[in-house]
Amino acid sequence: MAQATRKTTEQIPLTQRLKTVLPFVSALLLLIGATVLVLTLQQRYRDSDSWQLQRVRVEGAMRQVKSAEVLAAMQVQAGMTLAALDLRQLHERVAALPWVKSVSLRRVYPGELQVTVVERTPWLRLNQDELIDTDGNPYAPANVAAFGHLALLRSSHGQLEQAVAQFVGGNDQLKPLGLTIVELDLNGRGALMMTLNNKLQLMFGRDDWDGRLQRFMSLxxxxxxDGNVPTYIDLRYDTGFAVAWPQTEKMTNSKTAGL
Structure with a gap:
């Protein structure tokens, strides 16, 4: 009786362990089976004529990007197997188009590839041959000349962030006077010049741009x-300024100044 009691006592822990392990084993088998099924179906999709690419749908609020341009960049053809398309590579090709801000691609079975394009919004011109979008990023589309109505920034890419900041900040300060910046030039030596919407040029030099702009606004x-607008105002002085008028070179507090 003592031996029988010991065997029963030893069997109870083993049974409990089996009950604990069996759910994990079942789950593992189900996972393996599902993986094999997915891989098998995927291979069938790749090889099946019924899952071939039949149509590419290009969507989005596009004014500059053309559907034909997107299709040409993707280099896909009817008859390609939909599941075998390399979406990452196709994404890179479309995203490289100058006017494309972002793009998403989605397979729509049985035979459609959906391409959704978000287009850049032009904000400024940059050095005559580029544009700047509303996110402050430069890009070089082929039709830059069509946007001659946009304000112009002249700056290197290395100084672009600084030039944009001065354009935004300058316009905010000039707004109470009814003035806006139509051209801003930040040259390689760091000297700043602005042309306003009344054709007045302001020369700031390399230092104290905000202080000199405040001085201009006060004067x-x-x-x-009297209704006459100067040709330019030279603010490159510690205290004074120089003013040039359209017909007569009338100078106020003029001193020699160099960039």
């Missing part, structure tokens, strides 16, 4: 009180 109402 501007008095300068144009």
């Amino acid at each position: 501007y109402p008095g300068l144009v009180a």
Whole structure:
């Protein structure tokens, strides 16, 4: 009786362990079976004529990007197997188009590839041969000349962030005077010049741009009180300024200044 009692006591832990392990084994077998099924179906999709690419649908609010341009960049053809398409490679090809801000691709079985394009919104011109989008990123489309109405920035790419900041900040400060910047030039030596919408040029030099802009705003109402707008105002002085008028070179507090 003692031996029988010991055998029963030894069998109970083993049974409990089996009950604990069996759910994990079942789950593992189900996972293996599902993986094999997916791989098998995927291979059938790759080889099946019924899953071949029949149509590419290009969608999005596009004014500059053309569907034909997207299709040409992708280099896909009817009859290619839909499941075998390399979406990452196709994404890179479409995203490389100058006017494309972002793109997403999705397989729609049985035979369609859906391409959704988000187009860049032009904001400024850059050095005559590029545009800047509303996110501040430069790009070089073929039709830059069609956007001559946009304000122009002249700057290297290395100084672009600084030039954009001065354009935005300058326009905010000039707004109460009814003035806007139509051209901003930040040259290689760091000297700043602006042309305003009344054709007035402002020369700031390399230092204290914000302070000199404030000085201009304080003197501007008095300068144009008689209705005449200067040709340029040179603010490259610690205290004074120089003013040039359209017909006569009338100078106020002029001093020699160099860039």
